[in-house]
Amino acid sequence: MxxxxxxxxxxxxxxxxxxxxxxxxxxxxxxxxxxxxxxxxxxxxxENKDVLITELFQELHDRIWTGLLKGYEPDTSLRERFVHLSTALLRYFIDNPLDFRYLEQYHNSPYGVAFRRDRLLGSGGGGDLYRILLEEGVAQQIVKDIPLVVLFALAFGPLLAVARDHILGFVVLDESLIAQTVQACWDGIKR
Amino acid sequence: MxxxxxxxxxxxxxxxxxxxxxxxxxxxxxxxxxxxxxxxxxxxxxENKDVLITELFQELHDRIWTGLLKGYEPDTSLRERFVHLSTALLRYFIDNPLDFRYLEQYHNSPYGVAFRRDRLLGSGGGGDLYRILLEEGVAQQIVKDIPLVVLFALAFGPLLAVARDHILGFVVLDESLIAQTVQACWDGIKR
DNA sequence: ATTTTCGGAGTGAACATTCACTCCGAAAAA
DNA sequence: TTTTTCGGAGTGAATGTTCACTCCGAAAAT
The missing domain is CATH 1.10.10.60 (Homeodomain-like)
Incomplete structure (x- = not known):
């Protein structure tokens, strides 16, 4: 081997x-x-288990965001870009339940907190895509004028919750339901 | 003692x-x-650590929902009731960060999954308050006609995310921001 | 032949749980 | 009232298990 x-x-x-x-x-x-x-x-x-865990996270994280970048059309409307990204993300989670569960575990652990703290200050990775999107939305007064962190919560909170419920078998997310969920997220953040 | x-x-x-x-x-x-x-x-x-963990959860859970019941006005509009409940819940989390963190840990563990599975089928506890509220909203065509589980995700997902961010210090939720967040949740679920 | 990579038994630390014992207030006996 | 006995809550050292990590002989690569 x-x-x-x-x-x-x-x-x-x-x-x-x-x-x-x-x-x-x-x-x-x-x-x-x-x-x-x-x-x-x-x-x-x-080097040790922590490193293994962290590197695995990095790998998944990169894989997801580079994947999302494909098929991203920077010249469509803000709403279209938001819907496209969110739909792709939700689909990824549904198609890769192991990845999703792993990422959740990681986020709900001391590692995850440190990661988000770094991310919020500096940046890096592909989540920036969303940040730029939302900031643009705020600037154009299309999106509610509230702190970015709250917008993230409104956009991702339901997405993650719904993905979890699907993976645990509490609901079956078909294409229509995915679209409705993403639309509802948009309703939450739009002015 | x-x-x-x-x-x-x-x-x-x-x-x-x-x-x-x-x-x-x-x-x-x-x-x-x-x-x-x-x-x-x-x-x-x-009896053992598991029982300690579970009983502590039950205790917190009961405390929260009986607390929310107080000051609940069943005769106001659907939206008012939703806003009141959600605001009270968010405030509780902010005022009791230890409780919040504990509940999150519990939810993101095998215990929590079992709990939710039981809950979704049977019921019990005070979360029913929300279920009734949302079902009424769907019936009256005030709320989006999508599965209850998804509505829960849309309503609670952002709430929990925002509470977490506040407790971790990523944002400071003042009264105004709390109100805006809850309003945004409503925007997400309303038709 | 020499260097690099593997593997899995071995090690010590950490943990949940147990159990033989202590301690003390209250009841019973004096 | 004073003394003795009793019961059971409280304790923490001891136990057996599990784990992350190490180490060195064996195997593969060069």
């Missing part, structure tokens, strides 16, 4: 186990077994 | 430690120490 394959297998195994059972019920031994790798091998690729 | 005081001290200590550090970084020994109680004593009041 090529060495980069091993790294990939470890990440995949970690994603599966952590998404299903949480950080604390995904022991290194179990990750190693699922990756068909010795426990010690993991430490050849990742 | 009266015996019921001890139980209370244990719950208080557990709330503080778990809210701050999470379930897994709040060892029984630490809870015992903060409660000024021997480790073994905890097991006189609670």
């Amino acid at each position: 090529a060495t980069s394959e091993k790294r990939h297998e470890i990440l995949r195994a970690a994603l599966e186990l952590i998404a299903e059972h949480g950080f604390h019920d995904a022991p290194i031994a179990a990750i190693a077994e699922r990756a068909s790798v010795g426990a010690g091998t993991i430490y050849r690729y990742f | 009266a015996t019921s005081e001890k139980r209370h001290e244990i719950l208080r200590a557990a709330l503080e430690l778990i809210a701050e550090h999470g379930f897994h970084d709040a060892p029984i020994a630490a809870i015992a120490e903060r409660a000024s109680v021997g480790a073994g004593t905890i097991y006189r009041y609670f």
Whole structure:
């Protein structure tokens, strides 16, 4: 097995186990077994479990935002861009439930808080796309004039909640329901 | 110290430690120490850690919903009732950050999923207040005709996100901002 | 042959839970 | 009233388990 394959297998195994059972019920031994790798091998690729967890997050995060960038049409109306982005994001979560569950775990942990703090100040990553979008909306008086953080909450809060409910089987999100949800998010932030 | 005081001290200590550090970084020994109680004593009041965690959740949950019931005016308009409930809920979270953090932890854990599953089918508790409100809104065609679960996501998603951001210090929610947020939630669900 | 990479038994720390014991107020005996 | 006995709440050291991480002989690559 090529060495980069091993790294990939470890990440995949970690994603599966952590998404299903949480950080604390995904022991290194179990990750190693699922990756068909010795426990010690993991430490050849990742300094420790924290690093593994963080790098896996980075990988997923990058994958999502570069994916969203594709098919993004900067020259359509603000509303269209918002709807497109949000729909794509929601679809991604539905199609990749493991990724979603992992990201949620990460966010609801000390790591996640630190990440958001850094992000809010500096920036980086692709969430900027949304920030620019919303700031433009505020400037053009299309979007409510409230702090960016609150706009994020209004836009993402329902999206995440609805994705979670779908993945847990509390509701089945078909295309129509996805569209209605995204529209409702827009209703929440638009003036 | 009266015996019921001890139980209370244990719950208080557990709330503080778990809210701050999470379930897994709040060892029984630490809870015992903060409660000024021997480790073994905890097991006189609670069968095990899981039971302690669950009973603490129940206690907080009941406290919140009975609190919300006060000052609830069943004869005002649908919108007024929604705004009143949501505002009160958001205020409660802001005023009781430990409770909020604890409830979030609980929700984002296997316990929480089981709880919601039971809740969605059967019912019970005070969240029913919201369910009735929203169902009435749908019936009267004031609220969007989409599944209840999605309406909950639209109403609570932003509320929780915003409360989290406030507690983590990413935004300061004053009265005006609270009102605007709740209004935006209403905009999201109303037809 | 030499260097690099693997693997998984081994290690010590941390944890939830238990249990043999203490302690004290209240009841019973004196 | 004074002394003795009793019950059960309270305790924390001891226990067994689980975990992240290490380390060194074996295997693969060069």
